[in-house]
Amino acid sequence: MGPSPTAELALGVWDGAKERILxxxxxxxxxxxxxxxxxxxLSHEWVGKLLLEDGQRVSYSLMGPRGNPVVESFFSRFKGENRDLFLEARTLEELKGVIAERIRYYHEGRLHSGLxxxxxxxxxxEALGASHGKETGGVQN
Structure with a gap:
């Protein structure tokens, strides 16, 4: 999270996601x-890093928010459930801390009916444990 959406910020998030997945x-x-x-x-930095350096595939939504309803639903629910906490943060650093804590709760403490x-x-x-017994060894690389 930062004061404005930049390729540098997006790439930092991508690097963090790669570290977690690894x-x-x-x-x-x-x-x-x-x-x-x-x-x-759309920047050369983002596309070049993902496609050329990291060998990923990219997909762009042509329909705006309707092109990715799962993520849009998550963000809508996340912002709605935590709105008051977000508004109470006085600085960007404080807001980052609140968001980190709420994301941690979402993943580690909140029970999901769909799961x-x-x-x-x-x-x-459980999924990773089950996949280690398969011939493929789990996650595709």
């Missing part, structure tokens, strides 16, 4: 990265 799965990510057509995601009333962390661990 730590959790033991493999570099191989993904289809879907996003809107904001300037950060059989488990946390996403529990569901991920």
């Amino acid at each position: 730590r959790e799965t033991g493999r570099e990510p191989w993904a289809l990265i879907h996003h809107d057509q904001g300037g950060a995601f 059989g009333y488990r946390t996403p962390e529990e569901a991920l661990r």
Whole structure:
């Protein structure tokens, strides 16, 4: 999170996601990265890093928010549930802390009916544990 959407900020988030995926799965990510057509995601830095350096695939939403309803639904719910906490933050650093804590709760503490009333962390661990027994060794790379 930052004061404005830049390629540098987006790439920092991507680097953090790659580190987490590597730590959790033991493999570099191989993904289809879907996003809107904001300037950060159209930049040479972003596209070059994902496509040329990291070997990922990119997808752009041609329909704006309607092009990615799952993520739009998450953000709508996340902002609605936490609105008052976000508005109470006095600085960008304080807001980052509130968001980090709420994301951590979402993944590690909040039960999700779509996951059989488990946390996403529990569901991920179960999926990774189940995938290690398969011939493919789990996540595709």
